[in-house]
Amino acid sequence: MKSFRPHPPWIPWLFLSPFLVFFALFASWPVARSLMLAFEQTYGPRTKAFVGLLNFQAVWHDPYFWTAVRNTLLFTGGTLLVQIPLALGLALLMNRPRLRGRAAFRLLFFSPSIIGFVFAGTLFFLLLEKRIGLLNAGLHTVFSHWDPDFPWIDHYVMTSLIIASAWLSAGFHMAYLLAALQNVSGDLLDAAAIDGAGPWRRFWHVTLPGIRPVLEVLVLLTLITGFQVFDLPFIFYNDSMGNGPNNQALTIVTYLYQTGFIAGNLGYASAIGWLLTLALIGLALAHRHLTRTEDPSR
Amino acid sequence: MIRRRLGRGLLMMVLVTFGALTLLPFVWMVCAAVKTPADFIAYQFLPGGPGFLGIAWDRLTTANFFRAFTVLPMGRALLHSVFLASVTSVLSTLCCSAGGYALAKFRFAGRGFITTLVLGTVVLPAALLLGPSFETVYHLGLVDTYAAVILPALTPAFGIYLFRQAMLNSVPSELIECARLEGCGEIRIFVEIVVPLVRPMIGTYLALAFIGSWNNFLNPQVMLQSPERYPLSVAIFNLRGLYGSDYGLIMAGMLISVAPVMCLFLVLQREFISGLTSGAVKG
Numbered sequence: 001m002k003s004f005r006p007h008p009p010w011i012p013w014l015f016l017s018p019f020l021v022f023f024a025l026f027a028s029w030p031v032a033r034s035l036m037l038a039f040e041q042t043y044g045p046r047t048k049a050f051v052g053l054l055n056f057q058a059v060w061h062d063p064y065f066w067t068a069v070r071n072t073l074l075f076t077g078g079t080l081l082v083q084i085p086l087a088l089g090l091a092l093l094m095n096r097p098r099l100r101g102r103a104a105f106r107l108l109f110f111s112p113s114i115i116g117f118v119f120a121g122t123l124f125f126l127l128l129e130k131r132i133g134l135l136n137a138g139l140h141t142v143f144s145h146w147d148p149d150f151p152w153i154d155h156y157v158m159t160s161l162i163i164a165s166a167w168l169s170a171g172f173h174m175a176y177l178l179a180a181l182q183n184v185s186g187d188l189l190d191a192a193a194i195d196g197a198g199p200w201r202r203f204w205h206v207t208l209p210g211i212r213p214v215l216e217v218l219v220l221l222t223l224i225t226g227f228q229v230f231d232l233p234f235i236f237y238n239d240s241m242g243n244g245p246n247n248q249a250l251t252i253v254t255y256l257y258q259t260g261f262i263a264g265n266l267g268y269a270s271a272i273g274w275l276l277t278l279a280l281i282g283l284a285l286a287h288r289h290l291t292r293t294e295d296p297s298r
Numbered sequence: 299m300i301r302r303r304l305g306r307g308l309l310m311m312v313l314v315t316f317g318a319l320t321l322l323p324f325v326w327m328v329c330a331a332v333k334t335p336a337d338f339i340a341y342q343f344l345p346g347g348p349g350f351l352g353i354a355w356d357r358l359t360t361a362n363f364f365r366a367f368t369v370l371p372m373g374r375a376l377l378h379s380v381f382l383a384s385v386t387s388v389l390s391t392l393c394c395s396a397g398g399y400a401l402a403k404f405r406f407a408g409r410g411f412i413t414t415l416v417l418g419t420v421v422l423p424a425a426l427l428l429g430p431s432f433e434t435v436y437h438l439g440l441v442d443t444y445a446a447v448i449l450p451a452l453t454p455a456f457g458i459y460l461f462r463q464a465m466l467n468s469v470p471s472e473l474i475e476c477a478r479l480e481g482c483g484e485i486r487i488f489v490e491i492v493v494p495l496v497r498p499m500i501g502t503y504l505a506l507a508f509i510g511s512w513n514n515f516l517n518p519q520v521m522l523q524s525p526e527r528y529p530l531s532v533a534i535f536n537l538r539g540l541y542g543s544d545y546g547l548i549m550a551g552m553l554i555s556v557a558p559v560m561c562l563f564l565v566l567q568r569e570f571i572s573g574l575t576s577g578a579v580k581g
Binding site: 007009011012013014015016018019020022023025026027028029030031033034037090093094096099100105106107108109110111112114115116117118119122123124125126127132134137138167171175224227228230231235238239253256257260261266269270273274276277280281284 | 450452509
């Protein structure tokens with residue numbers, strides 16, 4: 001790139017400066033600071049002492065932390081198994097040629113993802129309530145022996161959280177998958193049909209490879225957001241700070257919030273945060289590794 | 299022929315069923331917001347009665363909304379949400395578009411380093427930064443101010459990434475070179491040439507940042523302490539703690555919280571969905 005009238009060298013820095021100032025204050029510095037904090041014992045912003053790996057050791061031997069890890073993995077696995085197949089199924093149905101009202105359906109399915117978790121959580125807490133909630137009433141109308149006092153929130157903690165999450169996110173994934181499906185070459189599908197491939201084989205050998213990049217990104221996205229779930233359990237079980245009955249709703253980030261902001265031990269919370277970060281980095285690296293080795297063309 | 303028609307009917311039925319399942323929570327919320335407590339217990343949707351369509355229209359009430367705005371400070375919380383989301387989205391768009399322009403269209407020492415530094419933070423969980431961000435806010439003396447909610451939200455890594463990609467794809471370097479040769483100032487090049495070329499991305503990002511800020515719960519929950527400064531997300535959370543069994547009131551508050559972004563989404567839906575999904579499919 002050559003130009004006869006080069007720009008002064010500080011021009012790119014001028015454009016970058018507003019971003020960099022706030023990024024340094026509220027991203028770079030906090031990252032460095034959280035790494036320091038993870039090795040300190042803190043009670044409030046004023047008192048601290050370097051304690052080496054003590055925070056990590058304590059977290060590692062903390063049974064609540066492992067409960068939180070277990071619940072987080074359950075939630076993440078559940079949302080993955082419910083949302084992605086549901087979204088893919090809907091997207092495949094919506095991709096049928098000459099479907100009437102496709103744009104309207106897409107808008108309808110996408111609309112819940114505009115709502116924040118805090119609002120969806122409040123709504124679903126009431127929807128899942130005993131007796132007054134819509135879900136039990138609806139199930140009781142359809143199946144007359146369904147118990148209208150079925151205790152979704154009190155006993156089926158993860159199921160309740162996953163139902164709310166599926167309502168909120170399935171349409172979002174569907175919109176991405178539909179866009180990917182509409183990019184799959186029709187010629188290729190026709191050619192496969194002429195060669196005698198049935199619908200199942202056409203899906204497996206033509207459609208699925210075509211949407212694989214998008215599908216992989218959505219899986220990674222579901223895993224990353226699942227690992228960081230906070231709002232939903234915190235709102236569902238706000239009377240117990242997000243713990244839920246028998247700590248069944250305690251997730252990694254709710255525990256981080258409780259130790260850091262309720263108990264005021266930012267060092268302990270940072271140690272939890274870094275363990276979570278390492279898990280996320282591991283996920284991202286695994287994703288990159290898997291998508292690279294199996295598809296050398298990309 | 300008959301089989302095909304049957305198949306299409308079945309397809310419609312499945313889609314309509316899932317559409318109804320998606321829509322019912324919204325409908326239930328709207329109905330609950332206009333019912334009296336007695337009717338809320340007695341009827342799942344609108345109360346039955348002798349009126350048009352078998353519904354007792356005269357039993358519906360606006361008392362829940364009236365109370366939400368008078369007894370509860372929902373009006374104030376609504377204003378705070380509008381203020382926070384507008385300021386955050388506009389400032390964030392400015393920071394990210396200018397930063398993305400610098401990373402995409404200039405060669406300078408440190409560009410590679412900054413790009414890696416910024417994009418590396420994509421995998422960092424927001425919760426990790428919350429504690430130290432609160433500390434920074436504390437040392438700046440900004441605890442319990444709107445700045446404490448706005449400033450940390452201005453520079454998400456994906457924002458500058460989106461703009462960098464948009465500039466790389468749709469702003470020809472030759473155009474910038476030409477303008478520079480003609481003696482056009484650097485700021486004018488950005489404002490009058492670059493920004494119009496990435497207008498679709500600016501629209502999408504503005505809407506995304508607005509809705510993201512509107513729905514953000516954790517940050518204002520940590521940074522704000524006085525209830526009179528709460529935005530809707532935090533206000534709704536506390537509402538359920540304080541008025542747990544006053545379902546009509548909660549649902550009226552929910553409707554006030556959800557309706558503005560829903561309207562925004564319905565107006566901008568085409569830009570919104572296609573703007574979001576086109577990036578994913580290309581990338």
